Amino acid sequence: xxxLSYMKSVIIFLLALLPFGVAAQDISSLNTxxxxxLMRHAxxxxxxxxxxxxxxxxxxxxxxxxxxxxxxxAIGQMIRDADIRFDQVWTSQWCRTRETARLLNVGPVIDKPxxxxxxxxxxxxxxxxxxxxxxxxxLPKDAKVLLVTHQVNVSGLAGTSTRSGEIIVAKxxxxxxxxxxxxxxIAP
Numbered sequence: 791x792x793x794l795s796y797m798k799s800v801i802i803f804l805l806a807l808l809p810f811g812v813a814a815q816d817i818s819s820l821n822t823x824x825x826x827x828l829m830r831h832a833x834x835x836x837x838x839x840x841x842x843x844x845x846x847x848x849x850x851x852x853x854x855x856x857x858x859x860x861x862x863x864a865i866g867q868m869i870r871d872a873d874i875r876f877d878q879v880w881t882s883q884w885c886r887t888r889e890t891a892r893l894l895n896v897g898p899v900i901d902k903p904x905x906x907x908x909x910x911x912x913x914x915x916x917x918x919x920x921x922x923x924x925x926x927x928x929l930p931k932d933a934k935v936l937l938v939t940h941q942v943n944v945s946g947l948a949g950t951s952t953r954s955g956e957i958i959v960a961k962x963x964x965x966x967x968x969x970x971x972x973x974x975x976i977a978p
Contacts, residue, residue, distance in 0.1 A: 819959045819972035821874050823932035826960045826968055828944045830952040832865070832893070833858030833978040834886040838909055845906075848885035858886070859893060861955045861978040866894035868976060877929075880922075881938040882906045890955075891938040907940040919946045923966050931962075954978060 820827055836852045844850045854862065876897035881887045882905035891899045904921035908914045922937070929935065936957075937947075944952045948960050948970050959972035 815868060815974060815976065817868060817872050817874065817974050820869065820934070820957070820974070821872070822959075822961075823934065824962060825934045826926060826962060827876070827934075827936045828948050828952075828958045828960060828968075829865075829890070829936060829938045830941050830944055830954055830956055831858075831884070831886045831890040831938060832862040833954040839884075839907075845883055851885050854886050854889050855978075857978040858954065859889070861976060862890045862893035865955060865957070865976045866896055869894065869896045875934075876936045877933045879936045879938060880905060880925075882940060882943070884940070887938045887940065891936075894936070894938070896936065902937075905937060905939040905943055907942060908946075909940065909942050912942075915942070915946050918943070922947060923968075926962060926968075927966050 819825070832854055834852050834854050839852055840850060842850050874896070879891050879894065879897040879899045880902040881891040881899055883901050883903055884907060887905070888899070902922065902925065904918040904925070908918060926935065941952055944950070944958055948958045948968050950958060950970055952958060953975060955976055955978060957974040958970050959974065960968040960970050963969055
């Protein structure tokens with residue numbers, strides 16, 4: 791009995807050493823034509839943004855931690871290892887989303903102000919959501935797009951919350967809305 795307990799401890803320890811659990815992830819849903827992947831930026835400790843927040847000054851924002859950068863790189867590597875590329879990677883203009891998108895290195899990165907966080911001002915949520923959905927509708931039906939944004943935006947577009955670095959894989963519906971079909975998370 792003591793031996794089994796010891797072996798269980800060893801296995802748990804060894805599993806903890808795996809880099810972000812990459813080996814256990816099935817990401818094949820990202821490779822479906824027409825996929826829209828909504829990703830909350832990688833780990834950026836804290837919540838919201840400081841009172842002196844300025845969009846064009848990263849020093850005034852909540853930014854990725856070293857663990858967040860490592861998380862973004864690991865997610866990107868996992869996607870590239872699966873030979874998945876996105877036609878476009880849309881990002882909000884916040885530094886933590888731009889850096890996440892850049893570190894992923896899975897497709898051309900395009901700033902989309904409609905993906906900016908509306909956490910501090912929810913009055914813009916509906917207009918931003920409609921702008922993103924209209925942009926997606928204008929793309930070819932088989933285009934694969936990754937949106938790197940914020941928790942509130944993912945919730946507004948897909949109706950579900952996310953953890954840092956989590957990807958919600960969604961399909962486009964005939965009415966232009968999105969329906970989640972899978973979740974992918976590489977924990978920081």
